[in-house]
Amino acid sequence: MKAAPQSAAPARRGFEPNWPARLGWALLLLYVVYAGSRLGFTWERFAAGLEHGGRFLARMFPPNFERWRLLSDGIVESLQIAVIATFFGILLSLPVGLLASRNLMPPWITWPARGLIALCRSFHPIIVAILFVKALGFGALAGIMALIVASIGFISKLFAEAIEEISLKQVEAVRATGAGFMNVLIMGVQPQVLPRFIGFATYQLDSNLRNSTMVGIVGGGGIGATLFTAYQRFDFDFVLAILIVIVALIMAAEIVSGWARRVFQ
């Protein structure tokens, strides 16, 4: 290679090095190593755990469907909790998400709406379920209320973000025809966000199904109570039967979601 005259000048850089980002990654890595060392993970503990786990799994087989009545009652109740909570959760999330969208609403409306969403998101559904069990007593109602709160916290935020990403040109054109606010929403906003809303709604149904199998542990109704009792009585073969049915339910929901998304594409 002949040294060209311009090679004397320093090579021009096409990309600026991003030092803050590099520093951030380095700090994250350091913290993970530090936190891992503090928690006392050792190889021996891991090996012992594997052995326990092996015995536990061995006792689960074969799954025991003898008490199928108890199982089906619990699953049906969980399904009801999930569907009802998703329905009302989404119904309430629609206005909350709209009020929280900063491109259509003034700040004095979006801030309280965002505050409500943040409040609903602050606690895990199980903690909310404990509150509702204390307030409303044992049973499916407490579970439903807990999952409605969780749905609002999650879905309104996604709804608001979807609304904030719409094309305002389309909205502007509808507004220019003299349409009132509701008509602008119906013909200018809703068509742009509907497919994404359907996606979020099916995702939330999926999420609520999984959570509805869990709220029973704290008394919120559904299969959770049965599952928890089976664990405590060391009926691990029954536990496996319940788990298999839950997996089947989630898979069935996945199929239904995929179908719903295609219909509303």
Next chain:
Amino acid sequence: MTAAPAVVAATSEGDSRALVIRKLRKEYRPGVPVLKDIDLAIPGRGMTAVIGPSGTGKSTLIRCINRLVEPTAGEILFRGQDLAKLSGLALRQARRRIGMVFQEYNLVERLTVMENLLCGRLGYVAAWRAWLRRFPRGDVERAFELLDAVGLSGFATRRADALSGGQRQRVGIARAIMQQPDILLADEPTSSLDPKTSVEIMELMAQLAGERDIPVIVNIHNVDLARRFAARIVGMTDGAVVYDGPPGGLTDAHLKRIYGGESWLE
């Protein structure tokens, strides 16, 4: 300059359909006017073209008329109302009678062609009807007739995002005409289209508006198209009107003043 006499002419003729703009000022940032106290009278029939370089306030001017942009000061007199002072219901009712065609068509992409046309009737239709798509039968029939008129027969159930640029603009024009407007505003309606389609779109707009005797204000930076279709040309530069008169009176000296420089004229 002919701007001031034109105002007098349009108003003194008693043209009750004219649009008269007085001392219109728009500042997006305080102290930096985009429109500098514009005085203008747009006649109540035929096509008026507003020409000028990009960023000179043509679009702001046209958007002040239907208040997609809020004017800072001034009056916009049309059919006995000052459009600049309206708000709420009165503004929406005024907008119903002002059609608008956009540079990027601004169709609702996921709606069908028919639904986009019916958007032109949203100022008259209750929300539950719009939601259930139960538009008055007469509106739907008129939409079909307009689709035939713009050469899109058989496209009613196609989705807007499946159309070409020229087809979309035809839908945009049909949507504006669906409003049965008293005036049609067109903001660079041909800037996203190829030259042949541009001419077709201008012809269509001139024809549909002409048949219905709707005055048209069109922003356009293609001087040839403006000369060919407009009965009146308003030249703007730097937020002010520097030419207002018939296409025949528009000389190279005017164009130099409007666009600056001269090498592009050769």
